[in-house]
């Protein structure tokens with residue numbers, strides 16, 4: 001049974017919703033946080049993530065002597081998205097990111113460390129912060145503990161936000177569906193939509209992002225597009241609905257992410273014949289469609305023991321080792337035999353890659369990021385291209401207020417995958433960490449704004 005009225009209703013207990021609930025409650029507001037899936041602790045996207053949170057100008061960077069700034073980060077986003085990212089949201093998120101990381105550590109006791117063992121494509125500095133083990137479940141657990149010990153927050157698992165009622169254009173109530181089939185209307189002046197995007201709604205993905213519709217879906221089953229549907233019913237503006245994060249290396253048939261650190265540490269990706277087919281040094285998101293174009297929509301990531309060791313800090317990489325996903329071979333002939341590639345093609349590919357990595361000759365596929373030649377024994381993992389989450393959604397302003405006709409809708413907020421992100425259009429604009437920064441950063445901004453608006457209904 002939900003309370004009769006609360007200051008703020010938050011829908012979705014992933015990174016965006018937990019952060020938003022805490023931020024609003026810390027301002028003294030009463031918050032009802034509703035989460036539809038009893039399994040959210042391990043199957044919301046935040047729990048499934050590798051917990052990389054980018055922030056430029058953080059105290060961890062200062063301690064490591066790394067010079068970086070919000071402006072540099074913003075310029076990286078603009079470059080990666082060819083200027084198609086929502087400029088207001090990108091500015092707001094790059095500005096709040098350092099404060100967000102400190103808030104996570106100091107307010108929520110989430111232990112963070114700066115990832116310096118490899119560079120993600122497109123980031124001009126080491127600026128990804130992660131929890132030890134690089135597992136989203138650890139991040140989610142930290143936020144959840146802070147939420148559950150907050151006296152102002154009621155967490156209800158089971159109810160689903162169905163709708164938002166406006167009165168004279170201002171949020172007046174939230175409509176919840178309870179697991180036993182009842183509907184409840186709850187008076188509130190603020191609703192924060194933190195229900196992620198629509199990547200699990202196959203027909204909407206086919207309609208809005210056909211290029212990735214046939215990819216393996218590796219995100220949360222809860223991302224069914226409720227925030228977008230509610231916002232659209234209310235006449236909200238939407239933006240970048242074709243934007244998404246794909247991934248070019250998910251192990252088949254295990255469905256476990258092969259971290260792009262394998263590539264950035266010197267790994268290569270080959271097709272069924274044993275030939276490279278695209279520049280692996282580009283982002284992992286755009287590589288998804290490259291691999292989906294290959295016969296059988298699969299290829300092989302090839303690396304060595306040094307790279308394997310370097311990637312073990314990732315919980316996913318440990319799982320791949322435990323699951324037996326790595327096939328080892330002492331030389332290129334045996335590698336051809338374990339992968340089914342053509343021995344002469346594979347031998348040529350490995351020899352060419354070794355030359356480029358040693359700084360000899362120019363890669364016709366234009367890969368510029370090489371580390372060192374691979375050393376036998378070689379490891380290979382069969383991979384396919386995947387869809388992780390959508391990055392377009394409800395249009396918002398710098399306080400995460402949902403817009404209608406370009407103006408804020410009083411009391412309605414969106415954060416995380418529910419809102420437009422900072423990845424521009426298509427699958428090429430995604431930079432590592434864009435998902436969680438939009439979740440946690442917009443959650444913080446939305447929670448603070450909702451908390452402020454309750455005391456000051458005329459706005460911020």
Ligand SMILES: Cc1cc2nc3c(=O)[nH]c(=O)nc-3n(C[C@H](O)[C@H](O)[C@H](O)COP(=O)(O)OP(=O)(O)OC[C@H]3O[C@@H](n4cnc5c(N)ncnc54)[C@H](O)[C@@H]3O)c2cc1C
Nearest residue numbers: 012014016044045046050052161195222416417433435436
């Ligand atoms: C394998 C993988 C790795 C990733 N790694 C990273 C990374 O390292 N860094 C990064 O930045 N991003 C990463 N991402 C993306 C990142 O996980 C997401 O962008 C981010 O977690 C989205 O957070 P969210 O709170 O919006 O959504 P979620 O964490 O999915 O939470 C949304 C919650 O809302 C609930 N919900 C939905 N509809 C309703 C409703 N109507 N009522 C009530 N509840 C509802 C859902 O059940 C869900 O629990 C990764 C994604 C995947 C799949």
